[in-house]
Amino acid sequence: MLDKRSLLRGSIGAGVAGMAALASVKPSEAAGDSGPIPVGAALPMSGLSAADGIEFKNGLELAASEINAAGGVLGRKIEIHVEDTKDMGADVVSQSMQRLVDRYSVPVIINGYNVGTNMVEMDVAADNDIIMMHANTLISHNEKFKTNPERFYGSFQMDPPEFYYGPGCLSFLNDLIKDGKWKPANKKIAIIPSSVEYAVVIANAMRNQAQKYGFEVSLFETVGFPTSQWGPTLAKLRQDPPAAILVTHFLPQDLAQFMLQFTPQPTQSLIYMQYGPSLPAFRQIGGQAVNGVIYSTVIGCLPDDFSADFRKSYREKFGPGAAYITGSQTYDALWKWALSAAIAGGAGKPFDKDQAKKVSHAIKQLVYRGVSGVQRVDPDGQSAYCYPTQVSDPSLGMPHQFLQHQDYKSDPKLIAPALYATDKFVLPPWIK
Secondary structure (H helix, E strand, C coil), X not given: CCCHHHHHCCCCCCCCCCCCCCCCCCHHHHHCCCCCEEEEEEECCCCCCHHHHHHHHHHHHHHXXXXXXXXXXXXXXXXXXXXXXXXXXXXXHHXXXXXXXXXXXXXXXXXXXXXXXXXXXXXXXHHHCCEEEECCCCHHHHHHHHHCCCCXXXXXXXXXXXXXXXXXXXXXXXXXXXXXXXXCCCCEEEEECECCHHHHXXXXXXHHHCHHHCCEEEEECCECCCCCCXXXXXXXXXXXXXXXXXXXXXXXXXXXXXXXXXCCCCCCCEEEEECHHHCHHHHHHHHHHHCCCEEEXXXXXXXXXXXXXXXXXXXXXXXXXXXXXXXXXXHHHHHHHHXXXXXXXXXXXXXXXXXXXXXXXXXXXXXXXXXXXXXXXXXXXXXXXXXXXXXXXXXXXXXXXXXXXXXXXXXXXXXECCCCXXXXXXXXXXXX
């Protein structure tokens, strides 16, 4: 099997994951051009999600520098172009992506996430015959792909859809009980989504499967997006304290405010939150109040030996507080695309459907072990497989990671799944 560097340099040899050998051609001929390859990204560089947008850009820049240092894609260097999607939404995201095509002729657009798009990104990719990779983490990607696989051949979600957060979280809670690590006073759970698709789908999955996992939903309360005033919700939680409070809203600053308003008068409840606690802003705003919070992610840099060089390089380049767990998402996506373009014989250009389909085929065939785990494309929806909820083999799915803030002054600890865990779960300080 070839390594990353030999593929990117245009070396000829065996393919990856059972693919046929590349034809013996010079890099410039394979690429069709000797100039830089423009790679686009439509990211929220300002607005509510700017903290994530910055990290997504950082991940692309680090991956591009490594790929270029290795010789580029078949001899061509990568050049990153970013358009700001601000507060996101379908119109601004689609316009940003189209500008990347029109101005720079990008053959690929790699995004992190953009909220409120209704997956319009897939239409832009299809209309221009380019590859589009993203981490929106939405089941609506899979559903839209299924309506017309031939049209959406170039769109890939580089992580599992958000649906799997629901059963994955409930299973995790039961494992804590089964292993004797947590002895709840009851089996009640409170579910608190915000009014955006991602949060609602996860919350609905939790509510719809709660009984299957032995839980009773005592409160289902949808809050605004964004929100920082948690008083009315906390009042309801204190009237009927649940065993666990599951917050599927995801903005870090809002979740930190929840903890600041919860801890003065806490209930004896585990606190699970969605994604936002992975960002430094959560710890910076919440301080000691965040100790004990559990969160999970289906995509994010693992704290293992494999990612050690990446984590070191990321913080050396972008600062000691840089969130490599977020930057890793676009970092892995660009590496996988670059390898796939090399396997396919070149990056292509907009409206070159034949070459885009070759790159797409390579992406689907390549089982890629990145710093976030194993990315393998589920052909039924062109998202990554989820381990262990969707597949039982850890070598064929991205791990659904559960992390806990045990000391707000340091990075969170990975406590599940067992094969990846680096630390043990500890009871939150407010549970006596």
